[in-house]
Amino acid sequence: MMVExxxxxxxxxxxxxxxxxxxxxxxxxxxxxxxxxxxGSIHALANKCPHKDGPLSQGMVHDTSxxxxxxxxxxxxxxxxxxxxxxxxxxxxxxxxxxxxxxxxRVAALAGVA
Amino acid sequence: MNAPVLTDxxxxxxxxxxxxxxxxxxxxxxxxxxxxxxxxxxxDRYAITIFGAEPRVNxxxxxxxxxxxxxxxxxxxxxxxxxWYDDNEIELVSGDAIIAIKRDAKEVVSASGRVxxxxxxxxxxxxxxxxxxxxxxxxxxxITFRDLDDVDKMLTAAETGGNAVVIGGGLLGLEAAHGLxxxxxxxxxxxxxxxxxxxxxxxxxxxxxxSELERxxxxxxxxxxxxxxxxxxxxxxxxxxxxxxxxxxxxxxxVGIKPSINLAKLAELEVERGIVVDDxxxxxxxxxxxxxxxxxxxxxxxxxxAPLWEMCRALADFMTSAPSGYVGSVTATKLxxxxxxxxxxxxxxxxxxxxxxxxRDASRGVYxxxxxxxxxxxGAVLYGDTVDGNWYFDLLKRQEDISDxxxxxxxxxxxxxxxxxxxxxxxxxxxxxxxEICGCNGVTKGQxxxxxxxxxxxxxxVRSGCKASASCGSCTGLVESLLSISLGEDYGGARTxxxxxxxxxxxxxxxxxxxxxxxxxxxxxxxxxxxxTTPDGCASCRPALNYYLLCxxxxxxxxxxxxxxxxxxMHANIQKDGTYSVIPRMWGGITxxxxxxAIADAADKYEARLVKVTGGQRLDIFGxxxxxxxxxxxxxxxxxxxxxHAYGKALRTVKTCVGSEWCxxxxxxxxxxxxxxxxxxxxxxxxxxFKIAVxxxxxxxxxASIKDLGIICVDSGYELSVGGNGGIHLRGTDFLCKVExxxxxxxxxxxxxxxxxxxxxxxxxxAPWVERVGMDYIKGRIVEDxxxxxxxxxxxxxxxxxxxxxxWAERVAGAESHLHKHIAEIRPFAILEPA
Numbered sequence: 003m004m005v006e007x008x009x010x011x012x013x014x015x016x017x018x019x020x021x022x023x024x025x026x027x028x029x030x031x032x033x034x035x036x037x038x039x040x041x042g043s044i045h046a047l048a049n050k051c052p053h054k055d056g057p058l059s060q061g062m063v064h065d066t067s068x069x070x071x072x073x074x075x076x077x078x079x080x081x082x083x084x085x086x087x088x089x090x091x092x093x094x095x096x097x098x099x100x101x102x103x104x105x106x107x108r109v110a111a112l113a114g115v116a
Numbered sequence: 117m118n119a120p121v122l123t124d125x126x127x128x129x130x131x132x133x134x135x136x137x138x139x140x141x142x143x144x145x146x147x148x149x150x151x152x153x154x155x156x157x158x159x160d161r162y163a164i165t166i167f168g169a170e171p172r173v174n175x176x177x178x179x180x181x182x183x184x185x186x187x188x189x190x191x192x193x194x195x196x197x198x199x200w201y202d203d204n205e206i207e208l209v210s211g212d213a214i215i216a217i218k219r220d221a222k223e224v225v226s227a228s229g230r231v232x233x234x235x236x237x238x239x240x241x242x243x244x245x246x247x248x249x250x251x252x253x254x255x256x257x258x259i260t261f262r263d264l265d266d267v268d269k270m271l272t273a274a275e276t277g278g279n280a281v282v283i284g285g286g287l288l289g290l291e292a293a294h295g296l297x298x299x300x301x302x303x304x305x306x307x308x309x310x311x312x313x314x315x316x317x318x319x320x321x322x323x324x325x326x327s328e329l330e331r332x333x334x335x336x337x338x339x340x341x342x343x344x345x346x347x348x349x350x351x352x353x354x355x356x357x358x359x360x361x362x363x364x365x366x367x368x369x370x371v372g373i374k375p376s377i378n379l380a381k382l383a384e385l386e387v388e389r390g391i392v393v394d395d396x397x398x399x400x401x402x403x404x405x406x407x408x409x410x411x412x413x414x415x416x417x418x419x420x421x422a423p424l425w426e427m428c429r430a431l432a433d434f435m436t437s438a439p440s441g442y443v444g445s446v447t448a449t450k451l452x453x454x455x456x457x458x459x460x461x462x463x464x465x466x467x468x469x470x471x472x473x474x475x476r477d478a479s480r481g482v483y484x485x486x487x488x489x490x491x492x493x494x495g496a497v498l499y500g501d502t503v504d505g506n507w508y509f510d511l512l513k514r515q516e517d518i519s520d521x522x523x524x525x526x527x528x529x530x531x532x533x534x535x536x537x538x539x540x541x542x543x544x545x546x547x548x549x550x551x552e553i554c555g556c557n558g559v560t561k562g563q564x565x566x567x568x569x570x571x572x573x574x575x576x577x578v579r580s581g582c583k584a585s586a587s588c589g590s591c592t593g594l595v596e597s598l599l600s601i602s603l604g605e606d607y608g609g610a611r612t613x614x615x616x617x618x619x620x621x622x623x624x625x626x627x628x629x630x631x632x633x634x635x636x637x638x639x640x641x642x643x644x645x646x647x648x649t650t651p652d653g654c655a656s657c658r659p660a661l662n663y664y665l666l667c668x669x670x671x672x673x674x675x676x677x678x679x680x681x682x683x684x685x686m687h688a689n690i691q692k693d694g695t696y697s698v699i700p701r702m703w704g705g706i707t708x709x710x711x712x713x714a715i716a717d718a719a720d721k722y723e724a725r726l727v728k729v730t731g732g733q734r735l736d737i738f739g740x741x742x743x744x745x746x747x748x749x750x751x752x753x754x755x756x757x758x759x760x761h762a763y764g765k766a767l768r769t770v771k772t773c774v775g776s777e778w779c780x781x782x783x784x785x786x787x788x789x790x791x792x793x794x795x796x797x798x799x800x801x802x803x804x805x806f807k808i809a810v811x812x813x814x815x816x817x818x819x820a821s822i823k824d825l826g827i828i829c830v831d832s833g834y835e836l837s838v839g840g841n842g843g844i845h846l847r848g849t850d851f852l853c854k855v856e857x858x859x860x861x862x863x864x865x866x867x868x869x870x871x872x873x874x875x876x877x878x879x880x881x882x883a884p885w886v887e888r889v890g891m892d893y894i895k896g897r898i899v900e901d902x903x904x905x906x907x908x909x910x911x912x913x914x915x916x917x918x919x920x921x922x923x924w925a926e927r928v929a930g931a932e933s934h935l936h937k938h939i940a941e942i943r944p945f946a947i948l949e950p951a
Contacts, residue, residue: 010942012939012940013939013940016308016309016339016341017934017939018939019310019677019678019934020309020310020311020319020678021652021678021679022677022678024934024937024938024939025938025939026938026939026940026941026942027938027941027942028941028942029941029942029943031942036939040311040318040319040651040652041311041314041318041319041464042309042311042314042315054692055692055693055694056690056692056694057690057694060682060685060686060690060694061655061682062655062658062659062678062679062681062682063678064650064652064653064654064655064658065472065650065651065652066467066468067468069654069655071681071682071683071690072690072692074655076655078467078468080467080468081468083468085468100389104939111942112942
C-alpha cells in the first residue's frame with residue numbers, strides 16, 4: 003500500500019547549513035535542491051539551471067537567490083526565474099516547515115517521474 | 117459525584133442568577149483580557165467563572181523578564197488584583213486546573229473534582245514551553261521560563277551564583293539569559309541556528325546583537341545541538357552533539373512554545389497545531405470559544421501579545437452580539453533587554469519583487485533595514501536605533517502607499533515627514549550645521565561646508581582640508597552631496613572609482629585597508645562596519661571578503677564555507693554535467709609507479725570516464741560523483757597523495773623540466789627546486805590561481821615565461837620573472853631579478869607570493885596586477901627592500917603554518933560530510949505493489 007500523503011517529510015531543518023543547500027534525488031525523476039537562506043527560510047528547486055543544467059545546489063545562496071556555479075546565472079529561490087538579463091525558469095517545489103522538519107509537496111516532487 | 121457542588125460564594129451571588137453562564141479556562145492574559153473586553157461592552161450579560169492553574173491573580177506574563185532582571189516586582193506586573201474579580205462579580209478559582217470538558221452536559225470538571233456547568237465556555241489555556249526530550253531533561257535544575265514559579269526558581273538558583281546554560285537563543289531565551297546574567301550567574305546561551313532570534317532578525321542584526329551580548333560577558337554558542345543534560349541527582353552540565361561539555365548549575369529551556377491543546381483534544385474539538393477557530397474565535401463546537409496562544413486562526417498560531425488583544429476584541433464583539441471578525445495579525449517584536457534596542461516586524465525574507473533599503477552607522481552601532489514591495493512597506497529590522505519602529509510598523513499594518521517618501525524612508529519619520537519630495541541631497545541639506553558627517557575624524561557639516569567655502573572643490577581637497585571622509589570613507593556619499601549642494605554646477609561630480617560590487621561603495625583596496633585598521637575578522641563584521649547596502653552580500657563580494665579576511669588574519673578570521681565557490685567548497689572541479697574531476701598533487705610533475713597504480717585503481721573503482729594528463733604535469737580523473745569524493749580521496753591519501761588544489765584560487769602546480777640531473781643542456785636541478793617551491797607554497801589561498809614553473813635552461817621547456825612566477829636556471833644562478841599568463845590575454849613575464857642560490861630563489865618566491873596575496877584584488881591574476889602597480893613598484897618591494905622582503909617571506913611562512921594542510925584528509929576524517937551526502941532520497945516505486 004502506498005501512503006498518498008500530500009507532503010513528504012525529508013528530515014530536520016538543521017541538516018541544512020545557513021546559506022547552503024542539500025540535494026534530494028528522486029528515483030526515476032529529477033534531482034531536487036533544497037536551500038536555506040540567511041533568514042532561515044527553506045526553498046526547493048529542480049537541481050538544474052535553466053541555462054546549461056548546472057547543479058544549483060552547489061551555487062552560492064544570497065538573499066533569496068542562488069548563483070549557479072557553472073556560469074553565474076542568478077536564479078530566484080521563490081519563483082525559479084532567472085534574474086537580471088538572463089531568461090529562463092526552473093520548477094519550484096513547494097515546501098513547508100512543521101515542528102522543525104522539512105516537508106516537500108509530493109506531487110511536485112514526483113513531477114516528471116515516468 | 118457528578119452533581120454540581122455549589123460553593124457558598126455562588127449561592128450568595130444572587131445577582132448572577134438568570135445570566136448566561138460563561139466559564140473561562142485560563143486566568144492568564146488572554147482569558148482576563150477577553151473578560152475585560154466583554155465587561156466593557158455588556159457588564160451584566162454573563163455570570164463569569166474563571167479557572168486558573170496558577171495559585172494567584174492575573175499578571176502580565178510578558179513582564180516576567182523585567183521581574184527576573186530585577187527591573188520590576190511581582191506586585192508591579194499584576195494586571196487585575198482580587199478587587200477586580202470582586203467588583204465585577206467574577207468568581208476566580210485559582211490553583212484548581214480544569215481536567216475535562218463534558219460537551220454533552222455542558223460542564224467542566226476540575227482537578228479537585230468540582231463540576232461547573234456553562235452556557236458558553238472560553239478556552240484560554242495559552243501555551244506550554246517546548247521541552248527537548250534529550251536525556252536528563254527531567255533532572256532537578258532544568259527549568260523552563262513560562263511563569264512566576266520558573267522565575268522564582270531562577271532567582272533562587274542565582275542566589276548562589278554559578279553557571280547557567282540557556283538553551284534557545286530566541287526572544288525568551290535571551291531575556292532569561294540577560295536576567296540571570298544580571299543576577300550574577302555566568303551564562304552560556306546555546307542556539308541551534310546560526311543566527312540569534314533568526315525568526316525576527318536577519319544575519320546582520322543578529323551579529324550585532326551577539327557581539328553586544330558577548331561584550332556583556334555572556335557566552336553565545338550558535339549551531340549548538342544539545343545531546344544531553346548531564347548530572348545524577350541534579351544538573352551538572354550540558355553536552356553538545358559535537359562533544360563540547362559546558363558546566364551548568366541551572367539549565368533553562370527556552371526553545372519555544374506550543375499551543376496548549378490537550379483539553380480541547382480530549383473533548384474532541386477540532387485541533388491541528390492549535391485549537392481551530394473561525395473569525396469570531398468559535399471552535400468546532402458553537403458553545404465553545406477559544407482565544408490566545410492556544411488557538412490556530414487561518415492556519416496561524418501566535419506567540420506574541422498584540423494578536424491576543426486583537427483576538428479578544430473580536431471575541432467580545434461576537435459574544436455581545438456585534439460580531440466584527442478577527443482577520444489575523446501582523447506582528448512586531450521588541451527585545452526586553454535593557455540597553456539593547458532591537459525591533460523587527462513583518463516579512464524581511466526578501467524576494468525578487470522586494471527591495472531592501474539598508475542603512476548602517478558603524479560608529480553608533482546602528483543597523484536599519486526596511487523591505488519594500490511595490491509601493492508598500494512589508495518588513496523592517498532595526499538595531500541600535502528603534503525610535504522609528506512604531507512608525508514603520510504603522511505604515512506596514514495600514515499598507516500605506518510610501519512612494520512619496522520612499523527615498524527618505526530609511527531616515528525615519530521625523531525626516532520623511534518633513535518635506536514633500538526628497539532626494540538624498542536635500543536630506544543632507546536639511547541636516548543642521550553641527551550634525552556629524554565624518555564619525556572617524558569628528559567633522560561636522562559646518563566644518564565641511566567651511567572647507568568647501570574655503571576653496572575645496574572635490575573630494576580629495578575636502579579630505580586633505582578637513583579630514584572628512586579621509587579615514588574609513590563611509591561618509592563619502594555625504595561629503596559628495598555637500599560638494600554638490602555648495603558648488604552647484606561648479607562641482608565636477610563624484611570621483612570615478614570602481615567599488616568592489618553593488619553591495620558597497622568601497623573599493624577592494626578600501627576594504628582591505630579597513631579590515632586591517634579596524635581589525636575586522638568576520639564577514640558580518642565587515643558588512644556592518646563598512647555599511648554594506650545588502651543584508652548578506654552577493655556572490656561576488658562574499659568570496660572576496662572571505663579571502664581578504666583569511667589573508668589578513670590567518671589564525672583569527674572566521675572562515676565562511678558558504679562564501680567559497682563550489683570548487684573550493686568541494687575541493688574538486690565541478691564539470692558541466694555536475695560531476696567532479698579530481699587531481700592529486702604530483703610534486704614538480706614527478707610521480708611513481710605506486711602513485712600511478714593507485715590512480716589507476718581509483719579510476720576503475722569510481723568508474724572515471726576519463727583520465728587526462730593536465731597542462732600542469734599531473735593526472736586529472738574525470739566523472740566522479742560528489743558522494744564518492746571522500747572515498748576516492750581516502751584511497752589517494754592512502755597512497756601518499758594529497759589534494760592538488762586544481763580547483764582553488766591557490767597555488768596550482770609547479771611545472772618543471774628534468775634539469776641537470778638528466779638533460780644534457782640542464783644547468784641546475786630545476787626539478788629539485790620546483791619540488792621545493794611546491795612544497796613551500798602548496799595549500800596557500802590566493803586572490804586567483806597561481807602557477808609556477810622552473811626550467812633548467814633558457815630553452816625553457818617548462819614554459820616558465822607564461823607563468824605567474826617563472827624561474828629559468830642559468831649557469832650562474834636563477835632568473836626570476838613574474839606576471840606571465842598563457843590564458844585569454846597572452847602575456848610574457850617581466851624580469852624581476854637574478855639570484856645565485858636555491859635558498860635565495862625560495863625567499864624571493866615566498867616574498868612575491870605574499871605581496872600578491874596581500875595587495876592584489878580578489879580574482880586578479882598576477883598579470884593585470886603587475887600591469888596596474890608596475891614592475892618598479894614590485895622590484896622596490898621585493899628586490900630593493902631586503903627587510904621588507906624578509907618580512908613578507910615571514911608572513912607567508914606564518915600563513916602557511918596555518919593553511920598548509922590537506923583538505924582531502926580533513927574531509928576523509930569526516931569534516932563537512934553533509935556536503936557529500938543527499939539530505940534524503942525519494943523512491944516512488946519502491947513501495948508500489950505490482951498491479
